[in-house]
Amino acid sequence: xxxxxxxxxxxxEDQLSLQLIDAQYNLKNTQGRKNAKSVLILVNGIELxxxxxAVKQLREWVDPRxxxxxxxxxxxLHNKQPFWQPYVRFIPAEGQLMVMFxxxxxxxxxxxxxxxxxxxxxKFDAYIDEMRAFEQDLKNNHVDVVKIWIDLSxxxxxARLDQIEPSELRWHKLHGLDWRNKxxxxxxxxxxxxxxxxxxxxxxxxxxxxxxxxxxAILNALKNCPAHPKRALGRWQQAKxxxxxxxxxQRLAEAEDYKPELKKLTSRVASALRDDxxxxxxLFEGMDAAGKGGAIKRIVKKLDPRxxxxxxxxxxxxxxxxxxxxxxxxxKLQTDDDIxxxxxxxxxxxxxxxxxxxxxxxxxxxxxxxxxRFEQSLVEHQTVIIKIWLAISKEEQAARFKAREETPHKxxxxxxEDWRNREQWENYLxxxxxxxxxxxxxxxxxxxxxxxxxxxxxxxxxxxxxxxxQAESSA
Amino acid sequence: xxxxxxxxxxxxEDQLSLQLIDAQYNLKNTQGRKNAKSVLILVNGIELxxxxxAVKQLREWVDPRxxxxxxxxxxxLHNKQPFWQPYVRFIPAEGQLMVMFxxxxxxxxxxxxxxxxxxxxxKFDAYIDEMRAFEQDLKNNHVDVVKIWIDLSxxxxxARLDQIEPSELRWHKLHGLDWRNKxxxxxxxxxxxxxxxxxxxxxxxxxxxxxxxxxxAILNALKNCPAHPKRALGRWQQAKxxxxxxxxxQRLAEAEDYKPELKKLTSRVASALRDDxxxxxxLFEGMDAAGKGGAIKRIVKKLDPRxxxxxxxxxxxxxxxxxxxxxxxxxKLQTDDDIxxxxxxxxxxxxxxxxxxxxxxxxxxxxxxxxxRFEQSLVEHQTVIIKIWLAISKEEQAARFKAREETPHKxxxxxxEDWRNREQWENYLxxxxxxxxxxxxxxxxxxxxxxxxxxxxxxxxxxxxxxxxQAESSA
Numbered sequence: 001x002x003x004x005x006x007x008x009x010x011x012x013e014d015q016l017s018l019q020l021i022d023a024q025y026n027l028k029n030t031q032g033r034k035n036a037k038s039v040l041i042l043v044n045g046i047e048l049x050x051x052x053x054a055v056k057q058l059r060e061w062v063d064p065r066x067x068x069x070x071x072x073x074x075x076x077l078h079n080k081q082p083f084w085q086p087y088v089r090f091i092p093a094e095g096q097l098m099v100m101f102x103x104x105x106x107x108x109x110x111x112x113x114x115x116x117x118x119x120x121x122x123k124f125d126a127y128i129d130e131m132r133a134f135e136q137d138l139k140n141n142h143v144d145v146v147k148i149w150i151d152l153s154x155x156x157x158x159a160r161l162d163q164i165e166p167s168e169l170r171w172h173k174l175h176g177l178d179w180r181n182k183x184x185x186x187x188x189x190x191x192x193x194x195x196x197x198x199x200x201x202x203x204x205x206x207x208x209x210x211x212x213x214x215x216x217a218i219l220n221a222l223k224n225c226p227a228h229p230k231r232a233l234g235r236w237q238q239a240k241x242x243x244x245x246x247x248x249x250q251r252l253a254e255a256e257d258y259k260p261e262l263k264k265l266t267s268r269v270a271s272a273l274r275d276d277x278x279x280x281x282x283l284f285e286g287m288d289a290a291g292k293g294g295a296i297k298r299i300v301k302k303l304d305p306r307x308x309x310x311x312x313x314x315x316x317x318x319x320x321x322x323x324x325x326x327x328x329x330x331x332k333l334q335t336d337d338d339i340x341x342x343x344x345x346x347x348x349x350x351x352x353x354x355x356x357x358x359x360x361x362x363x364x365x366x367x368x369x370x371x372x373r374f375e376q377s378l379v380e381h382q383t384v385i386i387k388i389w390l391a392i393s394k395e396e397q398a399a400r401f402k403a404r405e406e407t408p409h410k411x412x413x414x415x416x417e418d419w420r421n422r423e424q425w426e427n428y429l430x431x432x433x434x435x436x437x438x439x440x441x442x443x444x445x446x447x448x449x450x451x452x453x454x455x456x457x458x459x460x461x462x463x464x465x466x467x468x469x470q471a472e473s474s475a
Numbered sequence: 476x477x478x479x480x481x482x483x484x485x486x487x488e489d490q491l492s493l494q495l496i497d498a499q500y501n502l503k504n505t506q507g508r509k510n511a512k513s514v515l516i517l518v519n520g521i522e523l524x525x526x527x528x529a530v531k532q533l534r535e536w537v538d539p540r541x542x543x544x545x546x547x548x549x550x551x552l553h554n555k556q557p558f559w560q561p562y563v564r565f566i567p568a569e570g571q572l573m574v575m576f577x578x579x580x581x582x583x584x585x586x587x588x589x590x591x592x593x594x595x596x597x598k599f600d601a602y603i604d605e606m607r608a609f610e611q612d613l614k615n616n617h618v619d620v621v622k623i624w625i626d627l628s629x630x631x632x633x634a635r636l637d638q639i640e641p642s643e644l645r646w647h648k649l650h651g652l653d654w655r656n657k658x659x660x661x662x663x664x665x666x667x668x669x670x671x672x673x674x675x676x677x678x679x680x681x682x683x684x685x686x687x688x689x690x691x692a693i694l695n696a697l698k699n700c701p702a703h704p705k706r707a708l709g710r711w712q713q714a715k716x717x718x719x720x721x722x723x724x725q726r727l728a729e730a731e732d733y734k735p736e737l738k739k740l741t742s743r744v745a746s747a748l749r750d751d752x753x754x755x756x757x758l759f760e761g762m763d764a765a766g767k768g769g770a771i772k773r774i775v776k777k778l779d780p781r782x783x784x785x786x787x788x789x790x791x792x793x794x795x796x797x798x799x800x801x802x803x804x805x806x807k808l809q810t811d812d813d814i815x816x817x818x819x820x821x822x823x824x825x826x827x828x829x830x831x832x833x834x835x836x837x838x839x840x841x842x843x844x845x846x847x848r849f850e851q852s853l854v855e856h857q858t859v860i861i862k863i864w865l866a867i868s869k870e871e872q873a874a875r876f877k878a879r880e881e882t883p884h885k886x887x888x889x890x891x892e893d894w895r896n897r898e899q900w901e902n903y904l905x906x907x908x909x910x911x912x913x914x915x916x917x918x919x920x921x922x923x924x925x926x927x928x929x930x931x932x933x934x935x936x937x938x939x940x941x942x943x944x945q946a947e948s949s950a
Contacts, residue, residue, distance in 0.1 A: 014882075014883065014884050015884075017884035018883050018884040021884060021887050025887075051780075052778075052779045052780045052781070055780050056772070056775065056776075056780070059772075060772070061884075063887050063888075064768065064785075064787055064818075065787050065789060069780060069785070071779075071780035071781040071784075072781060073781055101780070101781075102781070165742060165746070165777070167745065167746040167749050167750060168745070168749075168777065168779075170749075171749055171779065171782065172779075267640060270642065270643070271640070271642035274642050274643075274645075274646055275642060293539065297531070297534075297535070300531065301531075302640070302643065303527075304527045304546075304643075304646065304647075305526075305527045305530050305531070305544060305546035305576070306527070306546040306547060306548055306576075306577070307646070309544075309546075310539075310544070312539055312540045314540060317794070318793070319792070319794055343539075407489075408489065408493050409489050409490075409492035409493040409496060409536075412496050412500075412538050413538075
């Protein structure tokens with residue numbers, strides 16, 4: 001079912017232009033404010049229906065300095081890359097308006113219509129679901145998404161093909177489908193109907209009407225961005241704190257076994273990581289001084305730095321804060337990073353940002369779903385995600401803090417703030433408990449490793465990595 | 476000739492660590508200050524000499540949150556991409572320390588050693604000159620560049636190859652040269668000697684010594700960044716303002732010829748742009764209201780937005796200001812942008828920034844050379860650069876400003892500041908004159924087009940584009 005089209009009337013062009021510019025400035029002025037938002041317009045449609053013309057006309061009516069246009073030829077969706085990855089760096093920041101065409105939908109249609117490897121209906125629909133969930137996450141993070149399909153009947157399309165110039169025709173042939181083929185046209189229309197019920201459909205036959213309808217739709221999007229949801233929903237079900245978080249018990253490694261075992265495991269982990277055909281992402285969370293740095297050092301010991309990336313995640317930069325929370329991770333993780341290690345991660349949203357009140361209850365409560373979808377998307381595209389929580393007791397942390405303070409070249413690791421954070425110990429444990437409960441999925445489980453004894457912890461970290469890699473490669 | 480090695484002594488490790496951390500913090504604290512700088516370490520060397528080990532050890536000694544590491548396998552240098560393009564997004568911002576390996580030098584060596592298409596000695600040396608000029612531009616823009624080669628004798632290399640584990644050996648074989656081949660080893664050493672006289676050479680035989688020497692070199696780089704040059708050199712030779720800038724004369728187009736000629740030229744330009752196998756970059760500069768927007772509109776009229784990108788260049792963002800001036804253009808222009816149109820450009824440095832005092836005399840005077848090298852680098856890699864100055868008389872500008880003020884939906888184009896800028900009219904003309912004199916090169920000439928008559932100007936812009944495309948394709 002198509003969206004019910006709102007009654008449409010041609011406006012005076014100067015009036016339309018004036019209103020668009022006003023609305024652009026209003027949007028821009030939300031930057032840095034509580035009601036900040038951005039607008040992302042996805043445009044797709046039949047070739048020669050005038051998507052390009054409509055965007056060019058829009059450029060005439062708006063202030064072009066505040067209109068982003070991203071136009072690319074379709075990419076084939078494939079196994080190693082989530083559909084959103086080529087696009088995320090163009091997600092508009094607060095106050096920005098971005099028109100994007102092609103989009104993940106044109107990629108999907110092109111992929112579905114490949115003559116050699118067409119995808120199944122079920123797979124097509126699964127992609128649609130994934131795309132909608134992603135768009136919903138954008139909306140929740142104040143990027144309003146509006147989807148516009150510019151349509152053309154078979155007859156009008158053929159008439160237009162008759163009229164265009166040779167160099168234009170060559171270009172369309174080279175980069176599009178065969179629009180002289182009625183069966184292909186019909187297939188595109190059938191595919192489109194599988195996802196277009198939340199799209200605005202514009203008929204591209206009458207050029208003036210098309211351009212106005214397109215511009216008016218954008219005007220509406222600029223004016224009527226949905227208000228941000230303000231409050232968290234309902235009562236929060238706090239998970240019980242697992243005993244092994246509160247007092248991490250640990251069998252002690254036999255001192256004489258430690259070195260040879262560590263050596264053996266270090267080599268085995270290096271080989272396993274190197275030989276795994278998938279990307280591997282290992283992330284560490286845990287209280288300060290739990291030993292994240294030391295654990296990472298052992299993982300990479302037998303690897304060459306050209307084989308891995310280590311990201312140390314700190315507070316977001318200003319330009320990152322003006323985008324959806326996960327944006328800095330979407331854009332950071334590259335599909336050619338075979339081995340990627342994160343010292344802290346996107347879980348900051350439901351740990352430090354929750355505990356310190358940097359994210360609202362609505363935001364951190366929503367984040368579990370966002371994170372699960374994000375991880376699922378990576379896992380489905382050939383990435384193993386290994387999540388490790390290093391558990392330390394409050395006493396052991398105090399001892400390590402003191403040791404750091406007494407060692408001049410380690411003093412930088414410890415600040416007043418680290419001591420203050422200890423007052424929130426219980427709240428951090430609560431946050432961690434909720435995190436395990438909600439994000440330890442079958443696809444990406446959490447490993448909780450006690451670290452009061454550092455040697456044992458290092459062994460256990462390496463074992464956990466091996467175990468997950470082997471379990472999944474034999475699965 | 477190798478750099479004379481400064482006398483080297485092992486330091487107490489804790490002391491070394493402490494000094495490194497101190498130096499990191501000092502560097503970080505320069506952010507946003509007048510003496511701001513960043514440090515880029517390029518590391519190359521013989522396989523298994525321990526580049527990776529040295530970097531891992533460095534990570535132990537410093538505060539890893541403030542150490543960037545970028546490690547990649549070599550890329551082949553090729554015709555369509557300047558050597559710096561894959562690396563520029565990793566150029567450190569003010570206050571940052573970045574260790575990069577491989578670098579453009581490993582790309583060059585790998586390219587030179589391709590069995591199928593080796594490059595000539597002359598070409599190799601030309602690359603070296605280009606790389607050094609690029610590094611000098613980085614240094615002038617406060618990115619200190621330090622180059623370190625970690626070396627290994629043939630005998631020690633063979634002994635190490637005997638000892639490493641199978642999975643490691645496979646990895647090195649897969650991604651490197653054949654290090655069992657003495658002739659190849661010798662060739663690498665010969666090539667290296669063609670560029671290494673400004674490198675620090677570290678012998679990788681003794682691991683402890685190697686790691687310390689590496690870390691100490693970085694400590695020195697952090698501590699002893701060369702002071703920024705403070706003043707412009709000598710007296711400035713102002714170019715004479717060309718008469719056609721002061722009073723742009725113009726033959727008027729015959730009204731009846733205009734429309735058909737515009738239509739014909741628009742189509743011819745579209746075909747020429749579309750069919751050109753090279754990338755084409757068209758940039759516009761000129762006083763406000765000279766008609767940049769209108770000219771761009773005609774260029775793209777018969778093109779599909781998927782065929783081109785338009786960049787409207789405004790003032791740099793804060794994160795761009797903390798990098799070399801050209802950085803935002805290095806990272807913006809993608810080699811797959813076939814057709815790229817810039818509404819204002821890097822010439823802002825020698826126009827508005829010069830006139831308004833936003834760049835120091837030293838900075839804008841240096842910029843001509845930086846820009847010429849940048850453009851040359853693009854031109855040599857399959858990009859045509861078409862530079863257009865739209866010349867308007869002061870009277871015509873005033874008339875257009877007034878017309879804009881009287882049209883509600885054009886009022887956004889005109890501010891108090893635009894009127895104020897007119898007081899600097901003569902200084903803008905002087906800046907433009909110097910710009911033509913110093914950057915109108917054979918590879919990338921300027922076209923000066925009078926625009927008091929808009930119709931004629933639009934025709935002339937299209938003709939200039941056609942002329943340059945044809946001249947160069949027939950050359």
